[in-house]
Amino acid sequence: MKKKKIYPMYFLIIPIVLYVVFFLLPSILGIAYSFTDWNSRSMDSVKFVGLDNYIEIFTSDKNYISGILNTLKFTVVSNIVKLIPALFLAILLSEKLKGKGIYRTLLYMPSILPFVIIGIIFTSVLNYNNGLLNIVLEALHLDFAKQKWLSELSVVWKSIYGVDAWRGIGYVMTIFIAGLSTIPRSYYEAAQIDGANFWQRLRYITIPMLSSAVMINLVFGITYGLKVFDIVYVLTKGGPGHATEVITTYSYQLYSNGQYGLSTALNTVLLVVTAVIGVFVVKKMSKQEVQQ
Amino acid sequence: MKVKTKALSAVKHLIMILLCLVVVVPFYMVFINSFKSRPEAARMSLSLPTEWVFSNYTEVIKKGKLVRGFLNSLTYAGVSTFIGVMGSAMASFVMSRRRTRINNFLYYFVLCGLFFPVNYVTLVKVLSVFQLTNTKAGIIITFTSAMIPFCVFTIRNFISSVPVEMDEAAVIDGAGPLSLFFKVIMPMLKPTVVTCFILQFMSVWSDFLTPLYLSSKSSLAPMTMAVYQFFGKNQQYWNYVFADIILTCIPVIIVYLLGQKYIIGGLTAGAVKE
Numbered sequence: 001m002k003k004k005k006i007y008p009m010y011f012l013i014i015p016i017v018l019y020v021v022f023f024l025l026p027s028i029l030g031i032a033y034s035f036t037d038w039n040s041r042s043m044d045s046v047k048f049v050g051l052d053n054y055i056e057i058f059t060s061d062k063n064y065i066s067g068i069l070n071t072l073k074f075t076v077v078s079n080i081v082k083l084i085p086a087l088f089l090a091i092l093l094s095e096k097l098k099g100k101g102i103y104r105t106l107l108y109m110p111s112i113l114p115f116v117i118i119g120i121i122f123t124s125v126l127n128y129n130n131g132l133l134n135i136v137l138e139a140l141h142l143d144f145a146k147q148k149w150l151s152e153l154s155v156v157w158k159s160i161y162g163v164d165a166w167r168g169i170g171y172v173m174t175i176f177i178a179g180l181s182t183i184p185r186s187y188y189e190a191a192q193i194d195g196a197n198f199w200q201r202l203r204y205i206t207i208p209m210l211s212s213a214v215m216i217n218l219v220f221g222i223t224y225g226l227k228v229f230d231i232v233y234v235l236t237k238g239g240p241g242h243a244t245e246v247i248t249t250y251s252y253q254l255y256s257n258g259q260y261g262l263s264t265a266l267n268t269v270l271l272v273v274t275a276v277i278g279v280f281v282v283k284k285m286s287k288q289e290v291q292q
Numbered sequence: 293m294k295v296k297t298k299a300l301s302a303v304k305h306l307i308m309i310l311l312c313l314v315v316v317v318p319f320y321m322v323f324i325n326s327f328k329s330r331p332e333a334a335r336m337s338l339s340l341p342t343e344w345v346f347s348n349y350t351e352v353i354k355k356g357k358l359v360r361g362f363l364n365s366l367t368y369a370g371v372s373t374f375i376g377v378m379g380s381a382m383a384s385f386v387m388s389r390r391r392t393r394i395n396n397f398l399y400y401f402v403l404c405g406l407f408f409p410v411n412y413v414t415l416v417k418v419l420s421v422f423q424l425t426n427t428k429a430g431i432i433i434t435f436t437s438a439m440i441p442f443c444v445f446t447i448r449n450f451i452s453s454v455p456v457e458m459d460e461a462a463v464i465d466g467a468g469p470l471s472l473f474f475k476v477i478m479p480m481l482k483p484t485v486v487t488c489f490i491l492q493f494m495s496v497w498s499d500f501l502t503p504l505y506l507s508s509k510s511s512l513a514p515m516t517m518a519v520y521q522f523f524g525k526n527q528q529y530w531n532y533v534f535a536d537i538i539l540t541c542i543p544v545i546i547v548y549l550l551g552q553k554y555i556i557g558g559l560t561a562g563a564v565k566e
Contacts (some may be wrong), residue, residue, distance in 0.1 A: 006459060007390040008469050014379040015440045016398060022437035023405055026418050028413035089311075097304055105552070106312045112548045112555075114498035116516045117537055120523050124530065127320050130336045132321050166314070174556060181372045219406075227409050230500045234520070248409075252504070255413050278407030 003164050027271055034265035040258025053265035063242050067250045068269060074232075074246060075225030077157075078164050083217060086169045090176035091206070104177070108170035115167070119234025122163045126150050126235075160244060164231055172217050179213025180206070219281055226274050326534035333531035339354075348535040352522075360511070361518030362543070367428060368514055372435035377488050383479055387444070388439065388451040389459070399448065405441030410434075411416040411513050412505040419506070421433030433505050434500070439492045450484040451477075474522040497544060515540050 026044040034053055036046045051270045089107070093100045110118065125132040126149035134146045149159040191201050207214075229248040232238065238245035238253070253289065254263035317338070325333045326348055328341040353359060387395045415434065416425060424430030454477065462476045478485070503517045513521065519540050523533050547554065 003390050006463055006469050006472060007386045009384040009386065011386040011469070011473070012395075012398065014375070015383040015402070015444065018379070018433065018437040019402055019405060019440045022433055023408070023410065023416065026411045026413075026415040027408055029414040029417065033414060041517050061428070066551060092304055092308070095304075097301065097308075100308075103308045103312060105459075106315055108556075109545075109548070110315055112494060113541055114500065114516050114544070116498075116500045117540055120393055120519070120533065120537060121318055121322055124336055124533075125321070127336070130334065132318065132338075134334060135337070170315075178556075223407050234500075248501075251413070252501075255505070260413050263413050264411060267409065267413065270409050271411070274407045274409060275404075278404055281407070 030264040030271070031268050033261055034268045036261050038261040038264070040260065046261075049261070053262050056259070056262060057265060057269065063245070064250055064266065066242065067245045067247050067266075070244065071226060071246045071248075071270070074160075074228055075222055078161055078168075078225050078228075079218065079221040081161050081165045082168045082221065083214075084170050085165070086172035086217075087170035087176055087210075089169070090173045090180055091202075093173070094177055094180045104170075104174070108174055110167045111171040116234055118163065118167050119231055122159075122166075122235060123150070126159055126163075126195075131269075140221070150236055153240060153243055156240065156244055160232060160235060161242060163235060167231075172221070175213050175217055177211065179210045183209045222277060223274065226270065226277075293560050321384060322537050325530060327530055327540050330529055330531050333534060334528070336530065345531065346464055348531045349539070352532045352539065355526075355532065356522040357510070357513070357518050358515070358539055361513055361515040362550040364428075364512060365497055365514040365516070365543075368431055368435060369493045372432045372496055373439070373489055373492045375432075375441040376492060377443055377447075377485055380440055380488070381478070381481060381485055382449050382473060384444050384448035385450055385473055388448045389456070399444070402441050402444050402512045405438075406445060408500075410438060412501070416505060422448070426507065426509050426512065431502065431512065434506060435496050438502075439496075443492065446488055446510045447481065447484055450481060454480045486551070487554045490547060490554050494544060494547060497547075515543075 008127055033046070035048060035050060037052070038046045038051045056062075087152045093104055097103075116263045128134060128146075128148045128151075131149070133149065137143065137145050147155045149155055178284055187205050188201060188210075191205060196204070227248060228246055232244055233252070236244045247266055251266045251270075254260075254266065255263070319337060321338055324338065324340065327344045327346065329343060330350075332341060347423050348550065387399050417427045417467070419434070420431045420553055422430075424433065458476055458480070459472060462472045467476065497514075498516065499514075500516045500520070503514050507513055509522070519536050522536055524534055
């Protein structure tokens with residue numbers, strides 16, 4: 001059989017061209033423009049300015065660095081906050097339990113809704129005077145726990161993590177449940193006979209056998225965390241002050257101000273971070289494929 | 293022993309019910325308050341409305357430009373997902389069957405897009421070269437391009453499990469590449485293609501950042517954008533905002549309930565591999 005004839009290369013044209021022109025090219029142009037003074041007034045006469053934009057990002061008093069650090073912090077914390085509870089929930093819902101189908105469906109539901117919607121719902125829930133959360137705390141006589149959830153510097157990040165977990169835990173949990181379903185029951189029975197307790201079973205059977213589910217959750221979670229925008233933008237707009245600003249919110253703000261060069265420089269920082277992580281993961285995946 | 297297991301399962305149920313309440317109560321709050329009058333809704337309580345105000349909905353459909361938003365969202369999600377998934381399926385087919393050096397390179401080259409962030413600032417510039425800024429076509433192309441890595445990744449993995457003998461038999465029967473793909477391969481790919489379609493449809497529907505950068509004209513705004521703008525202008529009218537939220541959620545929830553089987557299957561396909 002002539003492979004060339006039945007598997008023609010023109011099948012590849014549409015996706016590859018679109019991907020290259022409208023996905024990759026902007027990223028590459030972004031790197032190029034990050035060394036220029038491109039802005040809303042300089043439309044056609046863009047000047048090369050060397051590393052000025054990067055110097056601005058890393059030395060100015062505008063706190064871009066805190067935006068970068070916030071992005072990294074969000075990526076780490078939001079994943080921990082979701083992955084660990086989700087694992088326990090998945091274990092709980094993999095055992096015999098009446099009505100677990102309903103529990104699964106309900107817990108998964110928030111992750112299908114747009115972030116904008118969730119952001120608006122929680123602007124209401126976290127409202128200081130009438131919001132649901134403070135009302136419930138009051139009803140439970142826990143008045144001391146009441147907070148200005150979205151405007152108090154010390155709790156605003158916790159609110160964001162909370163909302164993010166509220167949306168994302170069901171998704172992570174669903175992937176873990178699928179992973180758990182592939183572990184043979186006999187492993188646990190053998191462990192039980194040997195007298196292994198819950199933690200030992202978790203440590204020596206569940207977690208090692210779940211490696212590919214953990215991997216998928218981490219890859220999705222990390223790429224999501226680094227690119228996070230919607231939830232922060234809708235809940236706090238980066239405030240109070242610039243306390244919850246992340247790379248993407250700064251980048252959008254600079255774009256709206258017409259400081260395109262600086263905005264792409266910030267995007268390029270993000271690109272470099274994700275590229276390093278991405279290359280690592282793709283290498284790992286291609287190695288797995290070779291082994292198969 | 294028996295008492296102990298019973299107590300344990302009661303505790304488990306208690307935990308799950310509490311968690312489900314945490315998920316459901318905010319939805320209930322939004323739903324019930326969407327039928328209240330303005331001052332009553334501003335208190336955001338969980339009690340039933342003293343007077344059911346159904347006109348909140350008709351009002352919000354008019355004021356919030358929801359019909360236009362709905363049609364825009366449907367166009368963006370429908371067209372971009374159709375082109376994206378079909379194109380990716382064709383490409384994945386060739387990449388999977390002809391593992392030449394170029395094709396393997398292209399596969400990993402496309403896969404990098406799973407991680408890279410889109411640079412919207414320069415994307416706007418690229419679109420302007422093609423005179424696609426502030427057009428529906430520009431937004432659709434952006435969505436299509438962004439979903440290609442995910443679709444190629446998912447579909448190519450699946451094609452490996454479709455036996456090559458199918459191709460050979462079809463070719464012997466005189467099928468060309470197009471009829472081979474659409475008549476023989478495509479039906480076999482249905483589960484994964486449907487999954488990709490639903491997942492991508494929902495993610496385009498939910499997307500907010502793309503229209504934020506690409507549509508300065510409000511006539512191009514999809515539903516998420518319409519809701520957000522409406523919320524910005526009517527923060528004092530929680531009754532309308534809540535009704536708006538309910539109307540925006542309904543299409544996604546319908547798609548979720550119809551395609552639940554495929555969504556969960558697709559999400560978990562990677563987790564159970566090996």
